[in-house]
Amino acid sequence: MIPKLMQSLTLSAPRIETSRRQFLIGALAAGTGIAVGFRLLTASPAAAAETAADDGAHAFSPYVTIDGDGKVTVLSSQFEMGQGSYNGIATLVAEELDADWSTIEVKGAAGNVQAYGNIAFGGAIQGTGGSTSMASSWERYRKAGAAARAMLVAAAAAEWGVDAAEITVDNGRLAHASGKSGGFGEFAAKAATMPVPADVTLKQPGDWKLIGNGKLKRFDSARKANGTEQYTIDVKLPGMLTAVMIHPPVFGAKVKSFDASAAKAIKGVVDVVETPRGIAVIGEHMWVAIKGRDAVTVEWDETAAEKRGTDELMSMYRDLAENPPAAVARKDGDAEAAFASAAKVIEGSFEFPYLAHAAMEPLNAVARMNEDGTLEIWGGHQFPDVYQRLSAEIAGIAPEKVRLNVMKSGGSFGRRAVFDGDVVVESVYAAKAIGFRAPVKVQWTREDDMHAGRYRPAYVHSLKAGLDENGKLVAWDDHIVGQSIVAKTAFQGMIQNGVDPTSVEGAHNLPYAIPNQTVGLTTTDVGVPVLWWRSVGSTHTAFAAETFLDEAAEAAGSDPVEFRLSMLEPDSRHAKVLKLAAEKAEWQKPLAEGRFRGVALAESFGSVVAEIAEVSTDGNGGIKVERVVAAVDCGLAINPDQVRAQVEGGIGFGLGAILGEEITLTDGKVDQGNFDMYTPLRIDAMPKVEVHIVPSANPPSGIGEPGVPPIGPAVANAAYKALGKRIRVMPFSKTLNA
Known part of the structure; x- marks a missing residue:
């Protein structure tokens, strides 16, 4: 989409x-x-x-x-x-x-x-x-x-x-x-x-x-393994200075005044300058810049700042989800009448927190004005045209005078695809503030990335499903509440009839033959900055839909795989992928005692992925994911080993998110600062993963993201069999540790 x-x-x-x-x-x-x-x-x-x-x-x-x-x-x-x-x-x-x-x-x-x-x-x-x-x-x-x-x-x-x-x-x-x-x-x-x-x-x-x-x-495997690959963090130019930023403590605050006298007294601190994005502390190297930052005192104007915390926001979302949606993304048949005549109706609410991208290499960029009047910028330029234009405006030069050096990046997951240039424009602002007399590298710390980053939006889904007397799914309603990624940006035009497609993708295009469906959206106005996160809307829509489908299958007394197949065209990509995953995971074969399986299917970015997760209990009310079998149709696989690697990585990435990751706010301030509080998947929690690629002569479709959406619901469905608990609030730790 x-x-x-x-x-x-x-x-x-x-x-x-x-x-x-x-x-x-x-x-x-x-x-x-x-x-x-x-x-x-x-x-x-x-x-x-x-x-x-x-x-x-x-x-x-x-x-x-x-x-x-x-x-x-x-x-x-x-x-x-x-x-x-x-x-x-x-x-x-x-x-x-x-x-x-x-x-x-x-x-x-x-x-x-x-x-x-x-x-x-x-x-x-x-x-x-x-x-x-x-x-x-x-x-x-x-x-x-x-x-x-x-x-x-x-x-x-x-x-x-x-x-x-x-x-x-x-x-x-x-x-x-x-x-x-x-x-x-x-x-x-x-x-x-x-x-x-x-x-x-x-x-x-x-x-x-x-x-x-x-x-x-x-x-490029060898140089990545031996450490010789070059990233923006490795850029060193003659006379280069390093800047660290002081960002507002709450989103939307502005600098009212600041005192940098103590910072400037530190040897090696070159300057402390205000920019539209905060205060840049510029030093001869990063350590002295950080010392200088610690010595700056700032008074903030928080008049327009977002001061609500996570509890307040999620309470508002829950209330909104219980009301009619503000916009309709899909309407098939007459869901209201189908629910009224259904033999059985089930309902459920799902909650998803803000998530950080948490890439290995924190954000950075280097700006240098050359003697010939060209502005040269080194960085992870995911949207280079946007950054070129913004940088030219700041420097007061024509866009063609901005030269972008596209560096390899230690991860992004959507984080470097920003509308306002973010760290790129910070480097230009900082260099301009000192008259472009030296190259300036702006380097964020992990805490900067957590506190002043962009996040996967928080969402609430309110779902309802109706089944007839034969256990057939005849009605489906999904009301989604959350922020728009593209509202008030250059991408505003993506919103049509009040629907931001990034909020509903994966929900408004379910592949299942359900005769009466409605998908509604209520977009909230919240000051927390949000951005696409690996697999975007499908990060939450796939979880809500695929776990609720398992609930519907249970209500119908049907096997989860057969229940899904009954609503898919037999020769469709979705059916073929689901059948392949079930075959390779030996779905019909009994598991060893203490092992439990769950399944999920999702289409995103033109590719279809089915995953079957096998879990065990840890003896403390939790689970351990032991094995994941994935089947993927991504069109022609140019590099099969790379396809497998991306699916494996997507499973690890998505698994970390659903098990323990979340960004929370207290009075508008982000609580998490580093990996002691924001906890991506640890290596000992990574399951054995098997990836099976469906042979295809079709042109290649996406593979960097489609492995993420099915892992959460597959594990949640397995966890229900293991523990008897339906997991509807992310991360899992909130339910399993309750």
């Missing part, structure tokens, strides 16, 4: 309508090598020629470069935050190029929406999110690899005086039956002068060596 919604964005940058037919392959000389990219048909020939003669930016930007030494560099439109998008895109290029996998490198690219706009978002914006990286890259990066290959072959044919059709390419080398051969690097410069192929023929699946290869190792 998210990709479709992103196509309705209203941003200051011009909207660009794109389709695969609008891309033409182009090439230009790049030093001693070749650069292959795409030019939009909307660019005039004269403009394209002028740009190509200049530096290849804007109307013509390369996706693939091959150097004289044979090194292949892929310029990725997608941000790498650990999910493996760089590896997937590299696979697409290397497959069609027939490159030597050991020569592949990938770098992040930005600053050219025409070349790098996310096709799944309609091309309007460059962005990484909604698990769209492979869907957006699937065709264009393969075409780039195929074009580069054709031009290398043409160059070798001209050099050797042979027919291009007689040349073979394998593992980074070109060869001819005459015995002539050479590596890519030998022909890179000449290839740049070859005519651009009017069209390219992509390989057939039977000819693939890398795509779908389950044994292909990630090209």
Whole structure:
């Protein structure tokens, strides 16, 4: 759903309508090598020629470069935050190029929406999110690899005086039956002068060596394992200063006054400056900046601040959930009449807390004004077009004078896809406040991230289900109460008829054949900043729906798997995935004493995942998740091992959230500061995970997020069998420790 919604964005940058037919392959000389990219048909020939003669930016930007030494560099439109998008895109290029996998490198690219706009978002914006990286890259990066290959072959044919059709390419080398051969690097410069192929023929699946290869190792695994991979936290520039922020203690507060005299007296503290986002304490290094921050006294204006705590907010949500919804997201049939005539009606209320993203690398960014008037920014640029525009406005320069260095990030889970630039603009504000006399890195601490972050919204669901005398589910009603992620942002246009689709996704599109359904939404106005969190709306909708379906199955006296299958088309993706999971988990086979199973099914980001969790009791009224069997249909699996890794990671991520994670507020202040109070999953609690991929010839769909939604309800359904308790309030600890 998210990709479709992103196509309705209203941003200051011009909207660009794109389709695969609008891309033409182009090439230009790049030093001693070749650069292959795409030019939009909307660019005039004269403009394209002028740009190509200049530096290849804007109307013509390369996706693939091959150097004289044979090194292949892929310029990725997608941000790498650990999910493996760089590896997937590299696979697409290397497959069609027939490159030597050991020569592949990938770098992040930005600053050219025409070349790098996310096709799944309609091309309007460059962005990484909604698990769209492979869907957006699937065709264009393969075409780039195929074009580069054709031009290398043409160059070798001209050099050797042979027919291009007689040349073979394998593992980074070109060869001819005459015995002539050479590596890519030998022909890179000449290839740049070859005519651009009017069209390219992509390989057939039977000819693939890398795509779908389950044994292909990630090209970047070694440096991630040995610590040589570079992240924004590792950036060190000559003369660079480090800034830490003092954010408001409650959301919506503003600086009234501050006294920095004691801080400035500390050796190594360079300056203390006010910005629209708080106070930046700038030092020669981070430790002295933190010492300086501790010495600053601030008086805050809390007139417009959010002062309510979690208890007050959730009490309000519960009351709202019992009233009619403010907007309707789905209405099929006549649910009211169906409930009135139902043989059995069950009801339940579900509560979900605020959640932090808690990525391994806290937020950071580096800003430097260069002598030529360009502003250079290093960071995890998940929405680079947005950050480029905002930074330009702050610095008072044209957007094209802002150069973004797209760094790899130690996690994001949606956290770096922000509307207001967040830490990126903080770095520009801080550097500007000292007259851009030195590069400035703004580095958040873990406590900054917890206290001043953005959170998965809190929600309450009020659910009702009606069954007829045969145990068939005939009526369903879900009233969802919570904050909108996109309200009052540049993404406001996503809200239609009062419905923020990110609040109801996974609920308003249930795959089950229930003749009478209503899904309502009441959006609250709360000052706590919220943001998409890995799998967005499905983090709560899947839990509410799939646990309540188990309650309905019990009320009907039906097996949970059979109950779901009875409402699915037999040949549907959902049915196939559910059957595969049940088969691999041996659902019908009795478990060993003390073991209990639960099942859940969810579709998100174009992929369908079923998970069956096996739990045991811990002897203290709690449970331990022992095993999870997952079946996934994510279209064609470009990197099967990466698909498995993402599902495994999603299960761990989601499991931590439902077992013990929550952000709470007291009088508007966030209570949690570090991992002593906010408790992600510990390694000893990670279950054994088996992932089974449904073979598919369909284009790839999402995989970074779809593993998260089913794990919570699968475990909750198993926990009910183990303990006899229905878990309706997150995290589990609130119920199991009660």
